[in-house]
Every structure is written in C-alpha cells, then in structure tokens.
Amino acid sequence: MASRRDFLKATAGAGAAAAAGLGTARPLLGAPAVLRGTATPVSVASGNGLEAVATAIRVVDGGGDTLEAVVEGVNIAERDPGDSSVGYGGLPNLDGVVQLDSSVMHGPSRGAGAVACLEGIKTPSRVAMDVMRYTDHVLLVGKGAQRFAVSMGHDIEDLLTERSRRRWIEWRATMSDRDDYLTPEETGHGNSEPFEDEDDYGLGILDSHDGVRPQGTINCNVIDRNGAISGVTTTSGLAWKVPGRVGDSPIVGAGLYVDNDVGACGSTGRGEAVIKTCGSHSVVELMRAGMSPTDACLEALRRIVTFTVEPRLQRDDGRPSFNVNYYAVNKNGDYGGAAIWSGARFAVCDGGDSRHEDSAYLFERNG
Numbered sequence: 001m002a003s004r005r006d007f008l009k010a011t012a013g014a015g016a017a018a019a020a021g022l023g024t025a026r027p028l029l030g031a032p033a034v035l036r037g038t039a040t041p042v043s044v045a046s047g048n049g050l051e052a053v054a055t056a057i058r059v060v061d062g063g064g065d066t067l068e069a070v071v072e073g074v075n076i077a078e079r080d081p082g083d084s085s086v087g088y089g090g091l092p093n094l095d096g097v098v099q100l101d102s103s104v105m106h107g108p109s110r111g112a113g114a115v116a117c118l119e120g121i122k123t124p125s126r127v128a129m130d131v132m133r134y135t136d137h138v139l140l141v142g143k144g145a146q147r148f149a150v151s152m153g154h155d156i157e158d159l160l161t162e163r164s165r166r167r168w169i170e171w172r173a174t175m176s177d178r179d180d181y182l183t184p185e186e187t188g189h190g191n192s193e194p195f196e197d198e199d200d201y202g203l204g205i206l207d208s209h210d211g212v213r214p215q216g217t218i219n220c221n222v223i224d225r226n227g228a229i230s231g232v233t234t235t236s237g238l239a240w241k242v243p244g245r246v247g248d249s250p251i252v253g254a255g256l257y258v259d260n261d262v263g264a265c266g267s268t269g270r271g272e273a274v275i276k277t278c279g280s281h282s283v284v285e286l287m288r289a290g291m292s293p294t295d296a297c298l299e300a301l302r303r304i305v306t307f308t309v310e311p312r313l314q315r316d317d318g319r320p321s322f323n324v325n326y327y328a329v330n331k332n333g334d335y336g337g338a339a340i341w342s343g344a345r346f347a348v349c350d351g352g353d354s355r356h357e358d359s360a361y362l363f364e365r366n367g
C-alpha cells in the first residue's frame with residue numbers, strides 16, 4: 001500500500017499542482033526539502049535540561065524508544081525539589097496550589113497526549129504519555145486528569161515544598177500595600193536566601209511582563225539514528241497564576257509539536273504569546289519549507305513580536321517585555337535554539353557529554 005508520503009510525492013508534480021490550483025510543485029505536507037536521509041542521534045532541550053538530553057541519548061543509544069527517552073530525561077527535573085519550574089517543588093498558583101501542565105508527542109506513531117491543571121502528581125509527563133497510550137483522547141484537565149492518573153497507578157502527593165511555599169507567602173505579602181498581609185520588612189521574616197535557580201538559562205523570568213514573576217519549563221526533543229523523533233514539554237507554569245490558567249506546554253502545536261517527517265520543536269517562556277501564534281507548529285512548518293531549525297525558531301519569534309500589540313506587554317521601545325524560547329531539531333539531526341532576548345542558552349547532547357549552547361536571538365538584552 002502506498003504511504004501518504006508516496007501519494008503526495010506522486011501527485012506533487014507541476015502538472016498536478018497546477019491542476020489543483022496550488023501554483024507550486026511543492027507538496028503542502030511531506031518531508032522537508034533539506035532531507036539528507038540519515039541522522040546522528042541528537043537531543044535538544046531547554047537550558048535546564050542538561051541531564052535530560054544526556055538521558056535521552058543514553059536511552060536511544062541503548063535501543064530505547066524516543067518518547068520513553070525524552071520522558072525519562074525530563075522526569076529528573078520533575079522529581080527534583082530544587083527545580084522550581086516543574087513537577088515537585090514547582091511554584092504554585094495564586095492560591096498556593098501547584099498545578100502542572102505537560103504534553104508529549106511520539107513521531108513514529110503520530111501519537112499525542114497531554115494534561116493540564118493537574119494537581120498532586122510529580123511526573124505529569126508520564127500521565128500525558130498514559131493519555132496518549134491508553135485513551136482515545138489527547139488532553140485531560142483538572143480533576144478528571146487526576147482521577148485518570150490515579151487509575152493508572154500514579155501516586156497523589158503534596159507537591160508544595162517548604163521552599164516553594166515560602167516564596168509564595170513572600171510574594172503574597174509583597175503583592176499589595178492595601179491588603180492585610182504584612183510585608184517581609186514589617187514582619188522581619190524576609191527571604192534571606194537568594195533563589196539561585198532563577199533565570200539561569202534566560203527562560204524568561206526577568207523579562208516576564210511584570211518584571212518579577214518567575215517562570216520555567218523543561219522541553220526535550222530527540223531524534224534517533226533511524227530518524228524517529230519525539231518530544232515532551234512539562235511545567236508548573238507561570239508562578240502565582242490565576243487558578244485554572246493553562247499555558248502553552250500542554251497545548252499540542254503551541255508548547256510542543258512533532259512531525260516525524262520534519263522535526264520537533266518545543267518552547268519555554270510566556271505561554272500566552274506561544275499559544276496565540278501556534279508557536280511550535282509554526283517552527284515545524286517553517287522547517288518543512290526548508291528553513292534551518294535556528295532560522296525557523298527566529299521567524300516564529302518575529303511573529304510573536306508582531307502579535308504583541310498590548311502596551312502592557314511592551315517596553316518603552318515597543319519590543320516585548322517578556323521572553324520566549326524555542327528549541328528545535330529537524331529530520332537530519334540539525335538543531336537550534338532561539339529566544340526573543342539575548343542571553344538564553346539551551347542544552348544539547350549528540351553523543352558525548354551534554355553541553356549548553358547560546359541561543360540565537362532577535363534583540364540584545366541591553367540594547
């Protein structure tokens with residue numbers, strides 16, 4: 001039986017395209033023009049994913065599945081109480097409750113699964129994978145997602161660490177001078193310990209629109225030597241968010257997209273901007289059209305700049321006052337990362353030790 005790609009190739013000749021009124025010989029769906037046919041296994045992730053990419057490569061080198069590889073990789077950060085951007089220890093919402101979002105995509109089977117507003121489960125990426133494997137659905141949210149997780153054997157635990165709780169209390173105390181909470185200065189119980197994990201990788205914390213709100217997420221993508229591609233994105237989302245807020249991470253096409261014919265992309269940073277521009281899907285489509293991963297990421301970021309018309313989200317010079325990062329790999333194993341603002345880094349592993357590389361960017365941070 002002819003595959004969909006064979007069919008598209010067969011019908012994408014100039015005559016067929018002209019007859020269909022497409023005005024081009026290029027198929028709208030199919031492999032990217034740059035396909036070389038072989039790939040070196042490579043994993044690319046957000047800057048907090050050094051261990052994730054190393055794990056992903058180790059798993060695929062051992063013959064493991066690409067989705068299992070990236071999920072095992074991000075599970076390290078999800079279970080780490082010291083990483084305040086994901087899973088256990090993630091920063092809570094306005095009410096002090098940790099709500100997690102995650103999505104996975106498995107290229108070879110064209111599978112996708114996601115959970116949003118999930119409470120009490122340390123590894124939402126594993127629940128997203130269960131949604132993909134064991135249901136006919138793609139996205140489960142809130143209480144339903146939690147009930148499903150329990151039915152699949154996941155334990156419910158308290159995800160709020162003492163450190164995250166203190167940061168939430170401190171934020172609540174400093175939020176307004178007209179509520180009944182005393183400020184840390186007034187109580188003499190300020191935070192003495194600097195939060196060193198903040199914005200280590202230019203994820204967007206210091207550029208978030210109110211200038212102080214922590215953000216963070218881990219995205220990890222991998223391609224194996226057979227060209228199989230998978231990706232995962234997992235997060236506790238925007239700190240102090242309105243309860244029920246869902247970011248880009250669990251939205252297929254926004255915080256993650258994988259097309260096994262083309263490549264994968266994921267994002268971190270201001271989720272609302274990524275959702276409005278179908279960010280990761282845009283990057284994959286630009287790679288399909290022949291752009292390198294880095295150029296595709298930069299082009300998708302330019303769309304975000306164009307879409308950012310709200311003065312409250314702009315600096316004085318009209319540029320976005322927040323950051324967004326994309327991380328991408330194509331079918332050839334070429335990879336790249338880019339951010340709106342300079343100073344961001346992403347994690348890569350292509351066999352040896354994993355390393356950080358500087359992300360390309362649109363604007364100089366101090367420019």
Ligand code: ASP
Nearest residue numbers: 215216217237247269271
């Ligand atoms: N993208 C995440 C969200 O909007 C947050 C982040 O990556 O900083 O939920």
